[in-house]
Amino acid sequence: MRKDKPVIEYNQLPRPTFRWMKVNHLELDPLAAGAVTAYTPAERHEGDVSVSFYDGNGVPDLGDFQGANPEELQRALTQSETGCAVKTAAGQTGSVWLTYTLSEAQPQLTGQLTVEAGAGSDLHVYLLFEGGSEQGAVNFLTYVKTEEKAHVKISKVQLHGENVRHVEHRYADAGKESVVDYVNAELGGKTAISYYKTDLMHDESTFNSKAMYLGDKDQVVDFSYWVPTQGVKTNTDIVTSGALLDTSKKYFRGTIDFLRGGKKAVGSESDTCILLSPQVHSISVPLLLCKEDDVVGNHASSAGQIDKDKLFYLMSRGFNEAGAQLIIVESNIRPIIDALGDKDLENKALQAFREKMQFCQKKGDCNAKCTQRFPHLD
Amino acid sequence: MADERENIIEEREKKLNDERQKIETFSDFGNIYNFKNDFTYSYKTDAGLTPEIVREISEKKHEPQWMLDFRLKSLDLFYRMKFPTWGPDISELDMDNIVTYVRPNSQMQGKWEDVPEDIKDTFDRLGIPEAEKTSLAGVGAQYDSEVVYHSIQDELVEQGVIYTDFDTALEKYEDVVKAHFMKLVPPSDHKFAALHGAVWSGGSFVYVPAGVDVSIPLQSYFRLNAPGAGQFEHTMIIVEKGAKVHFIEGCSAPKYNVANLHAGCVELFVGDDATLTYSTIENWSKNMYNLNTKRAIVGKNGTINWVTGSFGSHTSCLYPMSILQGEGAHCEFTGVTFAGAGQYLDTGSKVVHNAPHTSSNINSKSISKGGGVSIYRGCVVINPRAEGAKANVSCESLMLDEQSQSDTIPAIVVKNDNIDLGHEASIGRISDEAIFYLMSRGLSEDEARAMLVRGFVEPVSKALPLEYAVEMNNLINLELKGSLK
Numbered sequence: 001m002r003k004d005k006p007v008i009e010y011n012q013l014p015r016p017t018f019r020w021m022k023v024n025h026l027e028l029d030p031l032a033a034g035a036v037t038a039y040t041p042a043e044r045h046e047g048d049v050s051v052s053f054y055d056g057n058g059v060p061d062l063g064d065f066q067g068a069n070p071e072e073l074q075r076a077l078t079q080s081e082t083g084c085a086v087k088t089a090a091g092q093t094g095s096v097w098l099t100y101t102l103s104e105a106q107p108q109l110t111g112q113l114t115v116e117a118g119a120g121s122d123l124h125v126y127l128l129f130e131g132g133s134e135q136g137a138v139n140f141l142t143y144v145k146t147e148e149k150a151h152v153k154i155s156k157v158q159l160h161g162e163n164v165r166h167v168e169h170r171y172a173d174a175g176k177e178s179v180v181d182y183v184n185a186e187l188g189g190k191t192a193i194s195y196y197k198t199d200l201m202h203d204e205s206t207f208n209s210k211a212m213y214l215g216d217k218d219q220v221v222d223f224s225y226w227v228p229t230q231g232v233k234t235n236t237d238i239v240t241s242g243a244l245l246d247t248s249k250k251y252f253r254g255t256i257d258f259l260r261g262g263k264k265a266v267g268s269e270s271d272t273c274i275l276l277s278p279q280v281h282s283i284s285v286p287l288l289l290c291k292e293d294d295v296v297g298n299h300a301s302s303a304g305q306i307d308k309d310k311l312f313y314l315m316s317r318g319f320n321e322a323g324a325q326l327i328i329v330e331s332n333i334r335p336i337i338d339a340l341g342d343k344d345l346e347n348k349a350l351q352a353f354r355e356k357m358q359f360c361q362k363k364g365d366c367n368a369k370c371t372q373r374f375p376h377l378d
Numbered sequence: 379m380a381d382e383r384e385n386i387i388e389e390r391e392k393k394l395n396d397e398r399q400k401i402e403t404f405s406d407f408g409n410i411y412n413f414k415n416d417f418t419y420s421y422k423t424d425a426g427l428t429p430e431i432v433r434e435i436s437e438k439k440h441e442p443q444w445m446l447d448f449r450l451k452s453l454d455l456f457y458r459m460k461f462p463t464w465g466p467d468i469s470e471l472d473m474d475n476i477v478t479y480v481r482p483n484s485q486m487q488g489k490w491e492d493v494p495e496d497i498k499d500t501f502d503r504l505g506i507p508e509a510e511k512t513s514l515a516g517v518g519a520q521y522d523s524e525v526v527y528h529s530i531q532d533e534l535v536e537q538g539v540i541y542t543d544f545d546t547a548l549e550k551y552e553d554v555v556k557a558h559f560m561k562l563v564p565p566s567d568h569k570f571a572a573l574h575g576a577v578w579s580g581g582s583f584v585y586v587p588a589g590v591d592v593s594i595p596l597q598s599y600f601r602l603n604a605p606g607a608g609q610f611e612h613t614m615i616i617v618e619k620g621a622k623v624h625f626i627e628g629c630s631a632p633k634y635n636v637a638n639l640h641a642g643c644v645e646l647f648v649g650d651d652a653t654l655t656y657s658t659i660e661n662w663s664k665n666m667y668n669l670n671t672k673r674a675i676v677g678k679n680g681t682i683n684w685v686t687g688s689f690g691s692h693t694s695c696l697y698p699m700s701i702l703q704g705e706g707a708h709c710e711f712t713g714v715t716f717a718g719a720g721q722y723l724d725t726g727s728k729v730v731h732n733a734p735h736t737s738s739n740i741n742s743k744s745i746s747k748g749g750g751v752s753i754y755r756g757c758v759v760i761n762p763r764a765e766g767a768k769a770n771v772s773c774e775s776l777m778l779d780e781q782s783q784s785d786t787i788p789a790i791v792v793k794n795d796n797i798d799l800g801h802e803a804s805i806g807r808i809s810d811e812a813i814f815y816l817m818s819r820g821l822s823e824d825e826a827r828a829m830l831v832r833g834f835v836e837p838v839s840k841a842l843p844l845e846y847a848v849e850m851n852n853l854i855n856l857e858l859k860g861s862l863k
Contacts, residue, residue, distance in 0.1 A: 015785065015787055016463060016464040017755055017757070017787050017789050018728075018757060018789070019463065021757055021791060024464075244795075258805075260780065275796075276795060277795055278795050280792075280793075280794075281792065282790075283789075284801070285787075285788070285790070287788075288775075288785065288786045288803060289783075289785045290775065290777065290783065290784045290785060291782075291783045292777075293777035293779055293782065293807040294780070296804075297804065297805040297806065298802070298803065298804045299801075299802070300800075300801065300803075301788075301801040302801065303790070303792045303797065303799045304798045305798075
């Protein structure tokens with residue numbers, strides 16, 4: 001008789017579908033939780049922004065928000081090792097850079113970040129997650145609140161080592177005519193799990209998300225978005241684009257939920273995946289739920305190999321196959337990297353991307369010297 | 379010049395009047411599905427589901443032992459399996475109140491004249507004998523749990539085509555049936571497949587020998603007249619290498635105040651280089667739980683075409699599945715779902731690419747109005763062996779008012795890199811500009827909307843034989859009648 005192994009379920013789909021497809025959630029083995037140790041990320045800021053660090057829980061009641069996994073969310077709420085509150089007052093502008101680094105001394109991290117933007121303010125948060133450890137794990141909760149006409153942008157680059165499980169729960173409550181922008185570069189970790197819920201309950205609120213990824217080895221990248229929209233004239237745009245190497249897997253679960261009353265809402269989601277190896281798995285579940293007739297919703301999903309014509313053209317101009325592939329894949333994800341909005345972060349993401357592509361393309365001649373995922377990264 | 383202008387105006391006026399007349403006449407059209415006969419039968423089981431009832435059904439049908447064993451095993455699975463954790467709420471469906479077998483007052487007949495008057499009248503009103511004369515190569519008619527009429531053109535019989543009711547097939551072609559029965563849809567597939575395995579009755583069996591082209595469609599029509607009953611017909615079609623056939627399935631029932639259940643099963647075996655087109659116009663009554671399972675397996679360079687119009691039932695779960703097993707196999711799915719007040723229609727298509735260079739094209743349209751819920755739920759799975767596979771999925775949803783609901787729930791799983799996959803979906807309502815334009819050309823708002831809805835489903839209409847396209851358009855007009863604001 002089969003003995004059931006304990007598993008953790010991440011990123012449950014808000015409206016489940018056929019069980020046999022195994023796409024309703026991601027199942028992983030549980031990780032042993034490490035001891036709680038206080039941690040303070042590297043921080044700098046510019047402009048009129050207040051940054052403070054706190055112990056315990058600084059996140060308000062999140063209602064029925066379940067996060068990527070309810071137990072892990074609870075742990076991020078009650079056993080946080082690092083809490084950071086970023087605020088801009090009404091009409092102010094500011095930027096904050098936060099770097100969270102894992103190491104053998106700090107192999108696991110459970111943390112919180114609250115981002116609150118006052119009316120008419122403009123706040124940009126740059127997040128860098130890096131470093132690794134044998135039993136590396138990040139369990140991170142981000143809470144975003146925008147007042148009327150505020151703009152919050154969160155740019156995140158994730159470059160963890162190849163044994164790290166990175167889980168981020170992110171909840172945003174967008175105020176009237178406010179804008180919530182996310183730009184993500186998911187390049188590191190063994191498993192990168194994002195669960196982003198954004199409530200567009202107020203009129204003319206906007207949510208934009210751009211995410212890029214490059215999976216290699218047995219990496220799993222799992223994006224989950226849920227955007228309930230009830231405000232009038234809300235706008236949602238979700239874009240993910242990336243490529244998969246070796247035996248890596250990508251899951252995209254996007255749900256735009258047009259609720260009754262959210263008239264004139266516009267929502268679109270797209271997922272583009274370039275498949276660079278015969279063993280990769282690309283799973284895409286883009287949902288449109290609609291209880292309001294006066295809306296426009298679209299989704300698109302595509303997967304395939306690199307366009308042979310493009311490859312041929314570049315090779316006819318003197319590039320070898322690996323170089324030509326790199327250029328084509330980079331041209332797909334580059335607009336997202338460029339949207340990060342910070343040169344240093346953009347360079348790190350781009351360099352990591354190129355390292356990863358080359359590491360895989362040059363197996364055999366550079367595998368010996370490349371002991372880390374990003375050996376040449378500054 | 380003035381004459382020419384008058385002629386144009388006259389012609390336009392005539393067209394508009396025709397359009398108005400069509401919409402008016404469709405108010406009567408609905409009655410052709412909703413008439414009831416007195417509930418008479420020669421035998422029926424008690425309501426509920428027990429091993430004794432299953433034995434009773436098997437005994438009445440004089441089945442071989444292996445079939446009884448199969449039924450009992452399926453029943454055991456039914457008891458043990460859970461209801462699906464996704465999809466519509468079917469908690470109000472109480473199997474203890476469902477009569478699983480109702481034998482009508484007639485044996486299977488080969489001539490319409492021999493069918494009892496009340497049953498013949500039913501099918502007359504549905505236009506089945508007329509269709510047989512004008513556009514079909516064979517007809518089957520099931521009334522409650524048993525087939526009451528079956529016929530096929532002599533020239534097809536001469537070519538070796540078999541089209542018969544399932545009980546006859548089990549008796550005459552037992553080996554073939556045993557080798558294929560519920561092999562594509564095993565009872566362990568889901569709870570209602572297990573239910574079907576336990577209490578199936580009626581249905582059609584089609585066998586098309588290699589190389590035979592059945593150029594005129596075959597049709598089976600399923601009518602459920604008994605209140606509180608279930609219909610569990612089994613359809614099996616085997617199309618041998620290089621053969622071709624078009625099979626049409628129609629279904630309807632009068633409306634009762636108690637729940638009826640349809641849990642049929644369709645198994646299609648499409649050989650190498652063969653083509654099967656399977657068309658369905660489903661118009662069950664609004665008290666029906668339609669939990670049907672359809673599946674096709676397609677050989678090398680074979681093609682399965684699904685054309686589906688789902689209009690009826692209270693709750694539907696229907697996702698025809700195509701398993702593209704042979705190299706170069708192809709699937710084409712064209713479907714329209716129209717959910718009106720009180721309906722929850724969860725429909726879609728599933729495709730599994732299991733071989734190199736297979737291809738699939740899913741084109742789904744759904745419309746919801748009057749508080750109806752229309753869900754597109756589908757999946758495409760491209761397995762590692764399916765190198766060079768191509769898949770395209772397009773789903774469009776139209777909402778006609780603000781009380782309705784329309785969701786699209788697609789899932790795409792790709793397990794090899796040498797593929798080409800595209801998926802797109804859109805959701806929205808009829809554009810105000812388009813209505814304004816048509817109204818500026820003299821149409822009323824209702825007429826303009828009806829015209830736009832018909833345009834929206836045109837790809838499905840075009841895929842149907844003319845008579846059925848007309849029927850589908852009529853159904854759409856009937857659904858739209860008086861509901862548009």
